[in-house]
Amino acid sequence: xxxxxxxxxxxxxxxxxxxxxxxxxxxxxxxxxxxxxxxxxxxxxxxxxxxxxxxxxxxxxxxxxxxxxxxxxxxxxxxxxxxxxxxxxxxxxxxxxxxxxxxxxxxxxxxxxxxxxxxxxxxxxxxxxxxxxxxxxxxxxxxxxxxxxxxxxxxxxxxxxxxxxxxxxxxxxxxxxxxxxxxxxxxxxxxxxxxxxxx
Numbered sequence: 001x002x003x004x005x006x007x008x009x010x011x012x013x014x015x016x017x018x019x020x021x022x023x024x025x026x027x028x029x030x031x032x033x034x035x036x037x038x039x040x041x042x043x044x045x046x047x048x049x050x051x052x053x054x055x056x057x058x059x060x061x062x063x064x065x066x067x068x069x070x071x072x073x074x075x076x077x078x079x080x081x082x083x084x085x086x087x088x089x090x091x092x093x094x095x096x097x098x099x100x101x102x103x104x105x106x107x108x109x110x111x112x113x114x115x116x117x118x119x120x121x122x123x124x125x126x127x128x129x130x131x132x133x134x135x136x137x138x139x140x141x142x143x144x145x146x147x148x149x150x151x152x153x154x155x156x157x158x159x160x161x162x163x164x165x166x167x168x169x170x171x172x173x174x175x176x177x178x179x180x181x182x183x184x185x186x187x188x189x190x191x192x193x194x195x196x197x198x199x
Contacts, residue, residue: 057170061193064093066164071175071185072101073109073125081109081133081177083185090187092170093195098163100125105157107131108139109177113187117169121147123161130156134179168197 067090074084081104090096100111100123108126113119124143126132132139143152150163170191177183 057172057188057190059191059193060091062091063194064091064095064192066095066097068097068099070099070101071111073104073177073183080182081107081180083111083175083177083183085185087186087188088175089190090167091190091195092167092192093197094167096165096167096187098123098165100161102159103157104130107133108143108179109183110145110179111161111175112178113165113173113175115169115171115173117171119165119169119173119187121163121165123147123150123152123163125152125159125161127156127159132179 069088069090071088072084074082076082088096098111098121100109102109102125108124108130110125111121111123113121122145124145126139126143128138128140128142130139131137146152146161147163147165150161152159152161154160167187167189170189173187173189175185175187
């Protein structure tokens with residue numbers, strides 16, 4: 001974060017909150033996918049549970065700014081698909097400029113952020129010939145379901161997409177890949193006393 005210095009106790013509290021969240025939330029299950037990404041049906045309930053933990057987040061007082069964030073597809077030691085980084089921290093009111101990179105030469109991946117409060121953002125990085133791991137079929141069309149304003153580029157083995165959204169709601173939210181149930185990350189939006197939502 002930039003701007004005012006954040007006390008060490010705030011970072012410790014944030015670290016404890018994130019660690020508790022990661023241990024207490026299970027990976028979403030069984031998504032029925034065809035060629036277009038869909039939202040897991042149990043996501044709304046799980047996000048309501050996460051939102052109840054909002055009181056444990058420290059409040060900042062920083063002028064909102066644009067945050068450029070790179071999120072990449074990767075695998076862990078067991079070969080499971082993952083996001084890197086596993087969590088992203090921004091302040092309420094920040095413009096989040098996400099670049100999602102898919103270096104996988106076989107599978108399509110998405111960066112999908114959905115919440116009951118209003119986050120509805122997706123970058124879908126697929127291409128004809130890539131595998132939809134959720135249903136075992138091969139993509140035959142260009143990617144669908146990207147959020148307005150998302151731009152795509154690259155080729156198989158180096159696909160990327162970029163888009164922006166405003167972090168209007170404080171809380172802890174999951175971002176997921178709708179094609180891989182092991183790909184889950186967390187967007188932490190710190191409450192920000194300096195943020196005044198526009199009517």
